Amino acid sequence: YVLSLLAGILAGTIYGVIGVHSPxxxxxxxxxxxxxxxxxxxxxxxxxxxxxxxxxxxxxxxxCSQHMFGRLPGGKLPDAATQDQRSP
Incomplete structure (x- = not known):
């Protein structure tokens, strides 16, 4: 989320520098x-x-729900998914 916000701020800054309004x-x-x-x-x-x-x-x-909304903040991963993320 933070990276997405930062990318948006960067794009907005570039639009501001070149004098273009966002699309x-x-x-x-x-x-x-x-x-x-x-x-x-x-x-x-x-x-x-x-x-x-x-x-x-x-x-x-x-x-469809997983694709459209992703894992919502505070959502818990299933045990198998949690173990996969820990494995190198």
């Missing part, structure tokens, strides 16, 4: 990014629904 207001840019993430999930979700899965099951199998 989109932040809210519009964030909605566009959310739309891109949602759009990436349409095909995997549709494929699973065409295989006969209901929407909820297709959503889980396609791991």
């Amino acid at each position: 989109a207001p932040p809210t519009i840019a964030l909605l566009g990014l959310l739309g891109m993430l949602a759009g990436e999930q349409i095909l995997p979700l549709a494929r699973r629904m065409m295989e006969g899965n209901k929407l909820n099951a297709a959503w889980r199998e396609a791991k």
Whole structure:
């Protein structure tokens, strides 16, 4: 999160130095990014629904929540994932 914020500050500083306004207001840019993430999930979700899965099951199998929202702050990793991160 910090690196993302710093990259945004750097880009904003560069825009300010060269006298260019950012291409989109932040809210519009964030909605566009959310739309891109949602759009990436349409095909995997549709494929699973065409295989006969209901929407909820297709959503889980396609791991849409994990892709769109990532591991939320304060979320706990499963034990296997925690062990994988400790291993060199």
